[in-house]
Amino acid sequence: MVQPNGKGLDQKEIGRNKALNSNKMSNISLIIEERAASIGKFLVGRLLPFVQKRAVGPFVFIDHMGPVQLDKGQNLDVPPHPHIGLSTLTFLFEGSILHKDSLGTSVEVKPGEVNWMTAGKGVVHSERTPDYLRKVDKSLHGLQIWVALPKNLEQMPPSFSHISAEEIPAWEQEGVKMKLIAGKAFGKKSPVPTYSKLYFLEIKSTKTAELTLGDHLFGESALYILNGGISAEGNTYGPKQLLVANDSKLCSFTMAENSTVYLFGGEPFPEERYIDWNFVSSNKEIIKAAKLKWVDQKFPKVPGETDFVPLPLPRSAK
Template sequence: MPLLIAPRMHDLGGFTVGRVLPSAQRRSVGPFVFFDHIGPAVLSGDQPVAVRPHPHIGLATVTYLWEGAMMHRDSLGSVQEINPGDVNWMTAGRGIVHSERTPERLRGIDHAFHGLQTWVALPMAHEDTEPTFAHHPKATLPMIEGDGVQLTIVAGHAFGERSPVKVLSDTLYVSIDLADGAELVIPAEHAERALYPVAGELWLDDERLPNQQLAVLDADTLPLLRSVGASRVMLLGGEPLDGPRHVWWNFVSSSKERIEQAKAHWREGRLGQVPGETEFIPLPEK
């Protein structure tokens, strides 16, 4: 049986977020050091998502939605709405600031909201790279269909296909939908792998996988995934990190000193500003 990690639940007012990485059981899977499952929820029209500008260093943020929409703005001047099936990939590098809000077109309207927000730690050689932002529409992502299985290669490579998303380390990130009775062998080409069942009933070999728990797979195995009824699961992983990472608030680094520097820079307003926005999330006291 794989290692199972149950989420820590957070109520953000109108919707819940389940966090499975980092955890006491596992700090990372491949380059993924943070994994949040948002919803599923119905957001009321008078409770839009409004995440004020906040900073990141040393990581790439990855947003992937199944329902709803989000408006991304950052200190590079990027303004991009993300819709279901698209990918927003923001490389923070030496520092970036961004906000995330419900788009104006959905304000005042009750709507479904469901997706994942993850962080990928950058390799040590790229931790202080120039920040960038990239948007990849759903139609640009490779999709594989057959025998009741639909695979979307969100980032990295898998099943003989490669996503156009530019990654800096070997990455595995695939959205999988299965019809009733469909089966899929999980290949062993990546050193670290995990499954996150989102909906339906899924079995891994002879064990049922609980929904909304991270199942970390043993290396070099070829487990068989089987669906009873329609189901959905995320496959993630890649090469192990090239050293330990410190995670404090929104900062990720191989160096504690670098995180202390980022704290000081945010206090001093030196990490940038989202054009047109004056609000910001202050540095936590602890």
């Protein structure tokens, strides 16, 4: 997803949002409240990056998109824009998005499916409402995620994979329904072609359930509450909160009935990752070169697309 507002991170705005540090005895080190961010004509709920937590494992960016009801003539139209140094993961709860990219891909992603695009040294893509939905009422709701690439793969050739809902490992455990959307965990492996040690899980409960998952997790870990709620260590948490764990091995909580949460994380990289607009890299010079390349329109084109998203001006220049 394009981030039209410069680096996509307003430090003053972030400073006004609530981040709660728990006491030292708690396994919850940080609570991040979902906060509004603009992606052009739409507002989304931004979770990462956050001023006090730039990444969780290799996950460097997460937007909660919707739920939004679109009337006839209201459509998602994100024109062609570039990425480097990351993989994007689109996972929808409602609605549909037509993805087109400079590799020649044209595919519709629907609820429960995964679009996984690896930018590597550079890719361009657009995201739009499919033609058959553009003149009818519709809804749109989902998650859009950026996963940084390992340093040695940041300049790899771009690629794209579409994974059907039926291919995603799904099972029941401790009274809840689980899906391994990406990565490896619980002795299972998602078919999404990841490039680092990570996990991204959906957990749904219809009744109250106690879960102890630490033995199955590794690296850094965080939990996002989509709906319902959880309780942990005597505290209760609700929708639109992201809980970051001190120690993934101590991940234990109780889900309220009719709750949905997303658990994600993995091994962090030894090098810092920089984010500037839609570019991610461990090297600022690579980002600088990518910005100039986009300004000069030297990135590959998306077949059939003629729109162009200009590089945002620095905030000081606005």
